[in-house]
Amino acid sequence: MIVLDILEKIYLTGSEVLPKEPLSRHTSIAVGGPAKALIIPNGIKSLLITLKLLEASDESYRIMGMGTNLLVSDRGLNDFVVKMERLGGYEVTGEILIAESGISLKRLCEIALERGLSGLEELYGIPGSAGGAVYMNAGAYGKEIKDVLEWVELFNGEEMERLSPGDLNLGYRSSDVGRRVITKVALRLKRDDPERVEKRMREFLRKRLEKQPVFDRSAGSLFKRPKPNFYIGSTLEALGLKGYKVGGMKISEKHAGFLVNEGDGSFQDAMKLVENVRKIILKEFGENLEMEVVVWK
Ligand SMILES: Cc1cc2nc3c(=O)[nH]c(=O)nc-3n(C[C@H](O)[C@H](O)[C@H](O)COP(=O)(O)OP(=O)(O)OC[C@H]3O[C@@H](n4cnc5c(N)ncnc54)[C@H](O)[C@@H]3O)c2cc1C
Structure with a gap:
């Protein structure tokens, strides 16, 4: 399949397709040359068709969450980049928060607060997406995402699989996610008084704003x-x-x-x-x- 055919098929899935898009526009450090094309699926369905099309082609691709932990060559990449930012759905059942992997960590913390659920307060203020947080095992102030992770849903190049955190070898800013694509995460939180949750979130955010070059x-x-x-x-x-x-x-x-x-x-x-x-x-x-x-x- 020539590149234009693939891009046309991907476009028809509902994904946005931006050929030669400079990645400096999508990374928080504002560095990065053009990708072969930046693809932004509009939901899980268009993501999966897009990934299957890419897998069936000879083209290589990479996954971007929110680009807050990336340093990309100014020369650009001979790869497609699939950005997850429009996978933002979620549901809460009891103390379990299930979210699509493109949702921001900030939003996840806010949802937890709205539902009176505790467990993410330390992570409030870490930029990036849920998928990026799992890939990096993001953490702060003694808490890591793995501490609240119940399961992760991934696309392994052929099919979807659901794994427990133990299968992903989550360590200090590392995981065995590798080439797999995280599509959903489930977090196990604990019921708590929303006022207390909010107070803790604000305290951790305040520390972060005082110490880090957040802006x-x-x-x-x-x-x-x-x-x-x-x-x-x-x-x-x-x-x-x-x-x-x-x-x-x-x-x-x-x-x-x-x-x-x-x-x-x-x-x-x-x-x-x-x-x-x-x-x-x-x-x-x-x-x-x-x-x-x-x-x-
Ligand atoms: C001001 C600032 C403060 C920060 N503070 C902290 C902190 O306190 N603690 C901390 O841990 N980090 C921190 N970070 C780093 C960063 O925010 C986290 O690592 C974040 O989890 C990265 O998420 P992302 O969506 O931006 O990932 P990206 O930067 O887009 O990607 C990072 C890696 O994850 C992979 N990836 C992303 N999404 C997926 C997916 N769905 N499936 C498979 N692979 C995926 C990418 O391929 C890439 O290898 C900070 C960053 C900034 C700019």
């Missing part, structure tokens, strides 16, 4: 902690690296664990900065830093 262009924490008590932010700060710049990319002045784009920062700037910081940490502490931000090139 700058970033992709979240740049590196993973190499060991539990090795904090990247305070280590880089102690080394005088707050504000350290390569081109238009710099280590945030507010929190040294974050890389921020000053406006004209490029992928090359970011990767050079990463390389330099890794060299310094290796020399000073003998630790090999692994990036937390996912690189697409």
